[in-house]
Amino acid sequence: xxxxxxTPTTLTLKSNDDELFSVAxxxxxxxxxxxxxxxxxxxxxxxxxxxxxxxxxxxxxxYMNGISAIPADEEKKKSYRDxxxxxxxxxxxxxxxxxxxxLNMSCLMDAVSAKIAQVMEKKSVGWVRRKxxxxxxxxxxxxxxxxxxxxxxxxxxxxxDDN
Amino acid sequence: MGEIEKIFPHDIVEQxxxxxxxxxxxxxxxxxxxxxxxxxxxxxVGLHIEQSRRSSGNQDIFFWGENFYEDQRLYWCRHxxxxxxxxxxxxxxxxxxxxxxxxxxxxxxxxxxxxxxLCYCDGLALxxxxxxxxxxxxxxNLLIGTYIEFTCPYPMRHDPxxxxxxxxxxESTNDYKVxxxxxxxxxxxxxxxxxxxxxxxxxxxxxxxRMIHGKGVSLNGNxxxxxxTEELPEDEDKSGNKEIVGFDPRSEKLIKLPRPxxxxxxxxxxxxxxLEGDLCLCINQNNHQRIKVGVExxxxxxxGELPLPKQGEEDLQLTPQYETxxxxxxxxxxxxxxxxxxxxxxxxxxxxHALKKKKKKKxxx
Numbered sequence: 001x002x003x004x005x006x007t008p009t010t011l012t013l014k015s016n017d018d019e020l021f022s023v024a025x026x027x028x029x030x031x032x033x034x035x036x037x038x039x040x041x042x043x044x045x046x047x048x049x050x051x052x053x054x055x056x057x058x059x060x061x062x063y064m065n066g067i068s069a070i071p072a073d074e075e076k077k078k079s080y081r082d083x084x085x086x087x088x089x090x091x092x093x094x095x096x097x098x099x100x101x102x103l104n105m106s107c108l109m110d111a112v113s114a115k116i117a118q119v120m121e122k123k124s125v126g127w128v129r130r131k132x133x134x135x136x137x138x139x140x141x142x143x144x145x146x147x148x149x150x151x152x153x154x155x156x157x158x159x160x161d162d163n
Numbered sequence: 164m165g166e167i168e169k170i171f172p173h174d175i176v177e178q179x180x181x182x183x184x185x186x187x188x189x190x191x192x193x194x195x196x197x198x199x200x201x202x203x204x205x206x207x208v209g210l211h212i213e214q215s216r217r218s219s220g221n222q223d224i225f226f227w228g229e230n231f232y233e234d235q236r237l238y239w240c241r242h243x244x245x246x247x248x249x250x251x252x253x254x255x256x257x258x259x260x261x262x263x264x265x266x267x268x269x270x271x272x273x274x275x276x277x278x279x280x281l282c283y284c285d286g287l288a289l290x291x292x293x294x295x296x297x298x299x300x301x302x303x304n305l306l307i308g309t310y311i312e313f314t315c316p317y318p319m320r321h322d323p324x325x326x327x328x329x330x331x332x333x334e335s336t337n338d339y340k341v342x343x344x345x346x347x348x349x350x351x352x353x354x355x356x357x358x359x360x361x362x363x364x365x366x367x368x369x370x371x372x373r374m375i376h377g378k379g380v381s382l383n384g385n386x387x388x389x390x391x392t393e394e395l396p397e398d399e400d401k402s403g404n405k406e407i408v409g410f411d412p413r414s415e416k417l418i419k420l421p422r423p424x425x426x427x428x429x430x431x432x433x434x435x436x437x438l439e440g441d442l443c444l445c446i447n448q449n450n451h452q453r454i455k456v457g458v459e460x461x462x463x464x465x466x467g468e469l470p471l472p473k474q475g476e477e478d479l480q481l482t483p484q485y486e487t488x489x490x491x492x493x494x495x496x497x498x499x500x501x502x503x504x505x506x507x508x509x510x511x512x513x514x515x516h517a518l519k520k521k522k523k524k525k526x527x528x
Contacts, residue, residue, distance in 0.1 A: 094171075101175055109178070114218065117182030125193045132171060134195050146193045153190040 011038070012046045013061070019054035020046065027064040032104035051102040056095040063108060081111040090119055090131050122158045130162065177207060181214040184507045185306055205355065208509040209337035212285065215507045216383055276301055279323070284330035284381030286508040289341055291321055302330070302341060302354055307512040313352055317362045319345045329379025331386035333412035339510060340412055342379070342386065351415050354511070360415055369408065369417050379410075380435045382442050386410040387420070389435055407435070407444065 009025040011034070029035040037047060049057060063084055070076050085093070093116050100108040120128060129136060138146065147154065171179075180188060180202065188211075192199040201207050277293040286306055292299040298315040319326065327344040333353075341352040344365065351360040369390065380387045390408045407420040435444055 097175055097179070098171070101172070113175070113178045114182045116179045117187075120179075120191075121183060121187050125190060128191055128194050132176075132194075134198070137195050137197075138193070143193055146199065150189040150192060153186045157190070 014046045014048045015052055015054040015057040016050050017054050021057060021061055023061050027068040030064050030105055052099045056099045060099055085115045124157050124160055127160045181211045185509055211509050281328040282330055282379045285506045287330055289328055289330055296320060304508060304511045309512050311511050315350060316359060317350050319343055319350060329386040329410060330381055331410055331412040332384030335413050342410055387435055387442060
């Protein structure tokens with residue numbers, strides 16, 4: 001799929017808030033969604049990505065460029081992913097997991113899911129509800145019963161850091 | 164709260180949750196009803212063990228005490244470079260992180276059960292009820308301390324020197340299976356669907372005339388034993404009287420695995436254990452001790468001092484460069500602790516399997 005002239009093909013991606021990004025095709029096709037468009041010949045001009053905002057897309061493109069610059073060395077790719085995700089907060093990670101899902105990038109999806117789990121691991125139930133936008137649908141009695149059943153799992157929970 | 168509500172599709176939520184340890188998942192059952200039912204869902208439980216295997220790669224270990232006289236407790240540590248044995252109560256220190264992790268739960272002796280563990284797999288352990296003719300078994304989730312009980316309907320009685328046990332995972336049915344072999348016959352129990360396959364004969368190619376050495380060794384859900392056969396006259400290459408036998412979880416058939424090269428007779432002994440997430444075959448041959456690591460055709464060979472089998476499954480570790488094998492100074496016979504691959508496992512962790520309920524029915528002790 002690389003250009004026959006030897007110069008790398010560049011694609012233009014458009015976020016849902018109308019920001020334009022140039023990215024090498026060889027990096028962009030890490031996204032199966034984009035790869036399918038390229039293979040179907042729909043990638044001429046601008047590729048609109050309706051479910052990704054500019055901030056997230058910029059981040060995803062940084063990842064695409066970074067990871068595709070690493071030769072086939074799973075260890076190095078893993079450490080790049082770890083470093084890439086290390087300073088991201090929950091909101092950024094949440095945007096990224098949704099973007100990775102939409103773009104069908106399984107390696108990013110797996111890494112971000114694992115990172116979100118790592119962030120959540122010691123959090124309280126209240127923190128999780130707020131971050132995931134989940135409404136508590138238990139009655140107070142039901143909730144108390146579920147908590148009582150798994151009492152030991154409430155030891156060592158971190159104090160919420162988002163209030 | 165000022166949060167922008169994000170709508171996570173259910174499959175993304177599941178994927179995130181599948182990366183969490185059991186303790187967090189049990190806590191998050193309180194988040195809402197739908198998370199509660201997801202976390203209890205059998206399909207999710209299977210997804211979680213799959214993820215758990217992938218992320219740990221069996222690198223983590225935990226210790227299980229089979230000590231008759233003291234409380235049985237579960238200890239674990241994430242294992243990278245090594246650890247030292249301290250005492251019965253303080254087991255492990257990881258050199259890399261320099262941390263000792265307290266047992267997640269203090270797990271009291273279940274006095275109604277025989278303390279001997281018949282076999283392990285993925286953080287599960289098979290034990291039995293101790294009366295001589297009893298064919299009742301208990302499969303434990305070691306992390307939670309819950310178990311399921313089942314009784315073998317076939318005329319297979321427990322004999323510590325003859326009966327062979329193993330646990331494996333059948334991906335096609337998303338279920339653990341317990342295998343019980345008494346030389347000429349074997350029976351398979353489907354743990355989630357709570358049913359037995361018909362008893363089968365081991366077949367002529369598996370002449371179980373002698374015991375199979377040690378416990379069945381489970382790695383990533385697959386099951387292996389060392390089989391000691393009588394030497395057969397047609398054994399032209401004199402490749403010895405011990406073989407590695409596998410068990411195919413789906414077809415429930417015993418399989419002969421290719422023997423690692425250069426393991427010709429006379430073998431003084433040979434047994435299986437784990438080494439850094441690989442199946443490890445320990446061989447003593449003409450007093451030349453060797454270790455092979457890997458599975459089937461991919462055996463790699465290491466030189467090193469081996470533990471003697473009579474000392475139990477003494478622990479081994481590879482140096483970080485994976486070049487030599489060094490012996491770690493403790494053995495199960497002196498401490499009662501086994502080193503096992505550690506996996507977070509949600510199977511059989513629900514409260515209906517819990518011991519407390521059983522205790523209410525019968526007043527033991």
